[in-house]
Amino acid sequence: AAGVGIGENGWVLELLKTHFGYDAFLPLQEDIVGSVMAGRDTFALMPTGGGKSLCYQLPAMALPGLTLVVSPLIALMKDQVDALEANGVPAGFINSTQTNAELSQVVRQVRSGEIKLLYVAPERAIEARFADFLGTLNVSLVAIDEAHCVSEWGHDFRPAYRELRNLRRSCPDAPVIGLTATATRQVRADILSQLGLREPRTFISSFNRPNLSYSIVPKERDLSGLLSLLEKYRGESAIIYCGSRKDTEEMAQTLTDRGFKAEPYHAGLNADVRRATQERFIRDRTPIVVATIAFGMGIDKPDVRLVVHYDLPKSIESYYQETGRAGRDGEPGECVLFYSYAGKSKQEYFVNQIEDAEERERARQRLNQVISLCTLNSCRRRFVLQYLGEEWPDENCGACDNCVGPREQYEATEITQKVLSAVIRTGERFGAAHVIDVLRGSKGERILKQGHDQLSVHGIAADSPRDELRDLVEELKREGMLATSDAEFPTLSVTQKGRQFLRNRETLILSRPVERKAPSESRGER
Numbered sequence: 375a376a377g378v379g380i381g382e383n384g385w386v387l388e389l390l391k392t393h394f395g396y397d398a399f400l401p402l403q404e405d406i407v408g409s410v411m412a413g414r415d416t417f418a419l420m421p422t423g424g425g426k427s428l429c430y431q432l433p434a435m436a437l438p439g440l441t442l443v444v445s446p447l448i449a450l451m452k453d454q455v456d457a458l459e460a461n462g463v464p465a466g467f468i469n470s471t472q473t474n475a476e477l478s479q480v481v482r483q484v485r486s487g488e489i490k491l492l493y494v495a496p497e498r499a500i501e502a503r504f505a506d507f508l509g510t511l512n513v514s515l516v517a518i519d520e521a522h523c524v525s526e527w528g529h530d531f532r533p534a535y536r537e538l539r540n541l542r543r544s545c546p547d548a549p550v551i552g553l554t555a556t557a558t559r560q561v562r563a564d565i566l567s568q569l570g571l572r573e574p575r576t577f578i579s580s581f582n583r584p585n586l587s588y589s590i591v592p593k594e595r596d597l598s599g600l601l602s603l604l605e606k607y608r609g610e611s612a613i614i615y616c617g618s619r620k621d622t623e624e625m626a627q628t629l630t631d632r633g634f635k636a637e638p639y640h641a642g643l644n645a646d647v648r649r650a651t652q653e654r655f656i657r658d659r660t661p662i663v664v665a666t667i668a669f670g671m672g673i674d675k676p677d678v679r680l681v682v683h684y685d686l687p688k689s690i691e692s693y694y695q696e697t698g699r700a701g702r703d704g705e706p707g708e709c710v711l712f713y714s715y716a717g718k719s720k721q722e723y724f725v726n727q728i729e730d731a732e733e734r735e736r737a738r739q740r741l742n743q744v745i746s747l748c749t750l751n752s753c754r755r756r757f758v759l760q761y762l763g764e765e766w767p768d769e770n771c772g773a774c775d776n777c778v779g780p781r782e783q784y785e786a787t788e789i790t791q792k793v794l795s796a797v798i799r800t801g802e803r804f805g806a807a808h809v810i811d812v813l814r815g816s817k818g819e820r821i822l823k824q825g826h827d828q829l830s831v832h833g834i835a836a837d838s839p840r841d842e843l844r845d846l847v848e849e850l851k852r853e854g855m856l857a858t859s860d861a862e863f864p865t866l867s868v869t870q871k872g873r874q875f876l877r878n879r880e881t882l883i884l885s886r887p888v889e890r891k892a893p894s895e896s897r898g899e900r
């Protein structure tokens with residue numbers, strides 16, 4: 375784009391230097407600051423660590439009036455404000471943890487213009503009393519942090535966000551900037567409409583984290599695998615995510631018993647314990663934290679070298695966020711996820727417990743995406759970035775197990791014909807597990823009851839290991855030859871494309887990681 379960047383105005387760079395200590399902008403920061411300063415509504419989508427805060431903190435220093443920051447993280451407000459004050463940025467906050475005296479002091483300082491940057495929780499921001507207060511002030515900018523909280527499709531929906539658009543009534547002339555690190559296309563559209571942004575300028579930076587490597591270990595809760603990983607990173611910081619509070623405690627104990635220094639962290643521990651654990655982690659006293667997803671919100675520890683998912687993450691977005699805590703200093707970070715079909719079933723069980731039908735459906739879709747990530751034969755990085763709405767070239771990323779590990783192409787024509795036929799012969803009324811049982815010639819009760827042992831397809835793939843068939847079914851779904859229903863017990867069906875393949879007897883070449891093949895070959899030809 376043509377035009378003079380705001381960075382070419384010496385005084386902006388000077389503010390950057392004096393108040394924030396930086397010599398240059400990070401990517402997009404300058405454009406975003408420029409948009410806000412020009413009075414435009416703005417939407418900024420940047421990965422964690424991308425430098426979002428500066429996009430409203432710098433304008434706050436440059437604009438004449440107050441900058442209001444809506445932030446959902448009450449626990450972090452005080453730290454944020456203290457850090458700003460230390461840099462000579464006059465800031466304050468209003469939230470429920472304050473005494474009345476503290477509150478009145480902040481109100482006074484805001485009125486007198488002593489405070490340029492005011493942090494407030496969304497629930498407070500939407501109160502009528504607060505709107506009245508705002509109406510009496512000269513507000514230059516409204517910043518809405520963690521803007522994805524406005525969307526039910528996001529991972530931490532906060533109903534109060536829905537009403538933030540009414541803030542406008544108290545300060546009609548102030549531009550609004552929404553910022554987030556998580557937004558799929560759906561959430562992004564929600565943010566723009568629900569926050570009522572007016573002809574917003576949108577800035578989206580790449581979410582790729584080139585210094586992170588990704589791998590999926592096809593084995594659930596593999597303690598010896600985990601131990602050797604931790605051994606590799608001994609003395610450095612690691613986060614292990616587990617699915618339940620109990621699991622984090624047991625795992626921390628197991629690791630301690632094996633000579634690693636590890637502590638649990640979850641929402642069931644009281645605030646002091648959590649704070650102390652967090653503190654020890656940040657200060658490198660405790661290198662390993664075993665946590666539920668409650669850990670890490672807002673934690674900026676730059677040198678985490680390893681992030682392990684010992685259980686499945688809830689969604690691709692959580693996977694991205696959680697792995698994103700590795701390598702924030704730009705040095706390499708390794709992200710390893712342990713996955714198995716047993717883990718999948720366990721999650722499906724939890725999803726089916728969800729009472730609200732719509733919520734259950736959303737959870738199921740999220741889980742299905744995670745499973746696709748785990749069973750993928752192609753680049754994990756590309757899959758995650760595409761899920762986050764970013765196009766990514768179809769090339770070797772050089773740092774995920776599928777791109778790095780040796781792969782081989784193999785002819786899958788015959789086995790695919792067998793699988794598709796079995797789906798058709800069983801009437802397209804069964805899930806993958808049943809179809810695979812039929813293919814492998816199971817004489818199980820369910821098979822006999824359906825009379826499926828009488829089918830011509832019964833036992834036609836008896837030599838193929840179950841895992842291999844499961845992977846193939848996933849691959850055929852991705853190839854668009856098989857489809858699954860979105861029901862509680864999903865059933866497989868053969869698509870148009872699959873039928874065409876059967877009719878035309880086309881040759882099908884697929885690829886797979888080399889190590890997968892070894893076990894089936896070692897069974898030998900019989």
Ligand code: ADP
Binds near residue numbers: 400420424674
């Ligand atoms: P986000 O909110 O997007 O996760 P932050 O605003 O916390 O990111 O910034 C991430 C890190 O980048 C912080 O450590 C911050 O100090 C640093 N940072 C921000 N802007 C710059 C800059 N222009 N130059 C160098 N470092 C920066």
Ligand code: ZN
Binds near residue numbers: 755756770773774775
């Ligand atoms: Zn890759």
